Amino acid sequence: MKRKVHAFLFLLLLTGGIAQAQVKDPVVEGIVKEANENSQLEVLAHELLDGTGPRLVGTPEMQKAHDWAVAKYKDWGIAAKNEKWGEWRGWQRGVxxxxxxxxxxxxxxxxxxxxxxxxxxxxxxxxxxxxxxxxxxxxxxxxxxxxxxxxxxxxxxxxxxxxxxxxxxxxxxxxxxxxxxxxxxxxxxxxxxxxxxxxxxxxxxxxxxxxxxxxxxxxxxxxxxxxxxxxxxxxxxxxxxxxxxxxxxxxxxxxxxxxxxxxxxxxxSKELKNAPTFNTVAQIKGTEKPEEYVVLSAHFDSWDGGTGATDNGTGTIVMMEAMRILKKMYPNPKRTIIAGHWGSEEQGLNGSRAFVADHPEIVKNIQAVFNQDNGTGRVVNISGQGFLHAYDYLGRWLSAAPREITSGIETNFPGFPGGGGSDHASFVAAGAPAFMLSSLNWSYGTYTWHTNRDTYDKIVFDDVRNNAILVAILAYKASEDPATANRERIVLPVDSRTGEQRTWPEQREPTRKGGLD
Structure with a gap:
């Protein structure tokens, strides 16, 4: 019932903002036009999934993917680098x-x-x-x-x-x-x-x-x-x-x-020397508030039964495409926009946890994190992750997107903080407003999550294109918002099983030396 109330309130917010929405926003229009008429998603997916293949941490393919992403960003005029945070057991699959x-x-x-x-x-x-x-x-x-x-x-x-x-x-x-x-x-x-x-x-x-x-x-x-x-x-x-x-x-x-x-x-297969582990980090520098940040988040690594198409190739190309579009349509954001492509999520959110631990100066000034991880489907659910006022600012940003993008999205405000599962949880634990953009199922759990069938042909590009548009608009509006996102947390309820007060998820250290024991 609670979700229905919030979904209804969200619809009221959207319909109540019709007059505002009718004032055309050239940036939003440009984002939608660029995404639909000049999409690079299929090319990105082919190069990453068919060309590089699966991205198991510690393998040469993972390093190749990191280098590919940096080069691609630089082709678009976006600064990017591979940031080392640890090392992993080196290994390479063979015939x-x-x-x-x-x-x-x-x-x-x-x-x-x-x-x-x-x-x-x-x-x-x-x-x-x-x-x-x-x-x-x-x-x-x-x-x-x-x-x-x-x-x-x-x-x-x-x-x-x-x-x-x-x-x-x-x-x-x-x-x-x-x-x-x-x-x-x-x-x-x-x-x-x-x-x-x-x-x-x-x-x-x-x-x-x-x-x-x-x-x-x-x-x-x-x-x-x-x-x-x-x-x-x-x-x-x-x-x-x-x-x-x-x-x-x-x-x-x-x-x-x-x-x-x-x-x-x-x-x-071959045992190799221990391999350095990286996050690929790209950024479009802010002009008015360069020390405040909007973060686009997706893990870069995968298991290697398939080619990691929907876990998490789709999240990766959504964030890359959103950055490409923003650079073209919104090249001078107020706040700095970062794309984080995290390593070793599959072994415990290690890349994003390392980034949070290594960059407190960024984390304390994050306006919002938008994370996408669970498959090829269009976004259909967003939770406020336990941030008491998330409805106020996230609702404003969502209302800027076209109805055909947001009509199927259910919201749950204020929601509960994610303790794991994907990289938004690393930021939530540190108190930063971070939101999981949860996707339509498309039989994800059975057919593509960590399976031998997680390949290019399972991608539904119309849905992925919707997500790239949504992310780009959310990043734009979060960057432009004159207000700083409120970080006040809800008081968590008592756990009915234990009778004890629930607590906010604790920030956890990453594994920086993996598979070496």
Missing amino acids: THVDMVHPRVQSLEATQLAWSPGTKSKGVTAELVVLPDVQDSVAFQKWLPSVKGKLVMISMQQPTGRPDYNWEEFATKESLAKMKEEREAQTAAFNENMKKTGYTSRTLPAALEKAGAAGVVTSNWSRGFGVNKIFGAYTKKIPSIDVALEDYGMLYRLVESGSKPQIRIQAE
């Missing part, structure tokens, strides 16, 4: 090929996990085994030596590779209920058995490695057709791979039927 070689030959859909050790030139060929059902951790310890020289499958065999929406469309009610019941029972049994081993999915790979296993095989299905989530390895010396559900299930069944399947893993 990976995984084949079943017994009881028949078949190439498999598989991905080496990030930072996984590579193999020798001939690869690793070994028999597959699955985790046994064990009575307790003592029994599991007795089984462990049997993995020596074997490739161990440590994920559950999924009973269906069809997403729920497909079942709901075609299955009978009885069949759907039966599938869900059996899957829940199988999942519960698998989790209970994992608990009995004394390990978790994070700690088990190291134990298998110590016991002499030849490699670790997982399948982190994302509940959609052909889509797995691809994260990092927990092994130091043996390869870790993720196998698509379809092939993983086949291999699992072959193990269970006694066929003793063997696969060959060839992974040519």
Whole structure:
């Protein structure tokens, strides 16, 4: 109900400002025209995603992306630099090929996990085994030596590779209920058995490695057709791979039927020297209040199962395009406008936390931060993040945008402060007004968030163009506003679970040496 009230109030603000909106603003008109008639989004996406590819922290591709962004900004006449804040384990993905070689030959859909050790030139060929059902951790310890020289499958065999929406469309009610019941029972049994081993999915790979296993095989299905989530390895010396559900299930069944399947893993990844980590920071200098700042925020890094298109290539190109347009249509802003492309967000908001820690002189003078991270969709939700008067100034800025841009946006004022999830939280914790521009879903959680399918073709450019227009207008109006944004915070309510007063999120230090232990 609260959200509906605020959405209604926001609509009143917009309609109440019709007379003002009818006085045409040439800057706003110029922003809209430039975005629609001379968009660079497709070019930026192609160069970043197809040309550079995924941007895993510590890899040469991440460095290539940083250098590309600086060069692109300079082409537009915008000052930009790569600002070092730490270092990370150096690693580079190479050619990976995984084949079943017994009881028949078949190439498999598989991905080496990030930072996984590579193999020798001939690869690793070994028999597959699955985790046994064990009575307790003592029994599991007795089984462990049997993995020596074997490739161990440590994920559950999924009973269906069809997403729920497909079942709901075609299955009978009885069949759907039966599938869900059996899957829940199988999942519960698998989790209970994992608990009995004394390990978790994070700690088990190291134990298998110590016991002499030849490699670790997982399948982190994302509940959609052909889509797995691809994260990092927990092994130091043996390869870790993720196998698509379809092939993983086949291999699992072959193990269970006694066929003793063997696969060959060839992974040519390289361990490199520790790599410096950067934020790419661009700015258009303010003319009247150069020591006050409007920040356009998006993380630059990605996981590397796909090419990081919607997480967060789209946020990246939105902020770059907005800066390009602002430089052309609003070259002399009152306040300095900064674009921050943060490194290592995926490992804990490290780049933005480092920027906040290293630049208190900027943070204390921030007018607003606009952050975009969660996919290709047009912005549909903005929260006040717990800033008591955010409605006043954010509402004014939003009212300047065309109705076709803002009509689908719901607002929640004053909202609650974000404690994590994306880089706006780093600024919120430091008391700076920072707002997440939350996007329409487009099946983000299932199909593109951290998956092997997060690629250029998933971008919906009409929505991304809307977002670039919105960000450019918000930055313009925040820069022009004669008033400084009020930072007063709400009094947070009592936590119903603990009975204690909720507190504002604390500012946290970044990890400045990552993956080096």
